[in-house]
Amino acid sequence: DAGVIQSPRHEVTEMGQEVTLRCKPISGHDYLFWYRQTMMRGLELLIYFNNNVPIDDSGMPEDRFSAKMPNASFSTLKIQPSEPRDSAVYFCASSFLALGAREKLFFGSGTQLSVL
Amino acid sequence: AQSVAQPEDQVNVAEGNPLTVKCTYSVSGNPYLFWYVQYPNRGLQFLLKYITGDNLVKGSYGFEAEFNKSQTSFHLKKPSALVSDSALYFCAVILYPNDYKLSFGAGTTVTVRA
Numbered sequence: 001d002a003g004v005i006q007s008p009r010h011e012v013t014e015m016g017q018e019v020t021l022r023c024k025p026i027s028g029h030d031y032l033f034w035y036r037q038t039m040m041r042g043l044e045l046l047i048y049f050n051n052n053v054p055i056d057d058s059g060m061p062e063d064r065f066s067a068k069m070p071n072a073s074f075s076t077l078k079i080q081p082s083e084p085r086d087s088a089v090y091f092c093a094s095s096f097l098a099l100g101a102r103e104k105l106f107f108g109s110g111t112q113l114s115v116l
Numbered sequence: 117a118q119s120v121a122q123p124e125d126q127v128n129v130a131e132g133n134p135l136t137v138k139c140t141y142s143v144s145g146n147p148y149l150f151w152y153v154q155y156p157n158r159g160l161q162f163l164l165k166y167i168t169g170d171n172l173v174k175g176s177y178g179f180e181a182e183f184n185k186s187q188t189s190f191h192l193k194k195p196s197a198l199v200s201d202s203a204l205y206f207c208a209v210i211l212y213p214n215d216y217k218l219s220f221g222a223g224t225t226v227t228v229r230a
Contacts, residue, residue, distance in 0.1 A: 004159070031216065033218075042220060042221070042222045042223060043160075043206065043220040043223075045217050045218070045219075048216065048217065050216075055216070056217065091159055091160070093159070093160075104162045104165070105152075105160070105162065105218065106162075107159030107160045107161070108159050109157070109158055109159050110157075110158075110159055
């Protein structure tokens, strides 16, 4: 299994531009999570999906952030317009709904976003 | 709200010495506790979890953690540290079964010197 795949690995953009981050979860996993990691705030959960349906988006910082999961094998996190304070590492993680297994998250390698 | 605290930003140990990374939790019910490790430029990797049962939990790479309800702690331990254990370690908690959201601590950077 290739694991959770995120793209791009690095993204550098200018303030005001739209940014789209992509994630392919592990096949068969029915939970997908988007996290953001910064030095100041650590790891923050932005949103998570179950069976492609958004369950909790209370961590999404502003309306500039949106996430979709059109099918079981693909999710996007979009920032429009981007701002310098959005600079962070964004992680996607997935897990499998089975007793004793769903709390074990599998993380992608992350997207390092720099907004200039 | 449930939370975890990692009181040490950094832990430095010599190779071969015991390693302990501290974590305390604050939850209103029965906690589900986890440890994850992050190597440079990588995503987090699951190490171990405590759900119920034996207070001593064994995990990957020779790590173990002890759940202590009276002290509300879940410290990560390894009897003999390796240089390759140098990484960022995160404690996390969820309030099972009502919440699938892992809440992570701030992380502890472990450096093991040869």
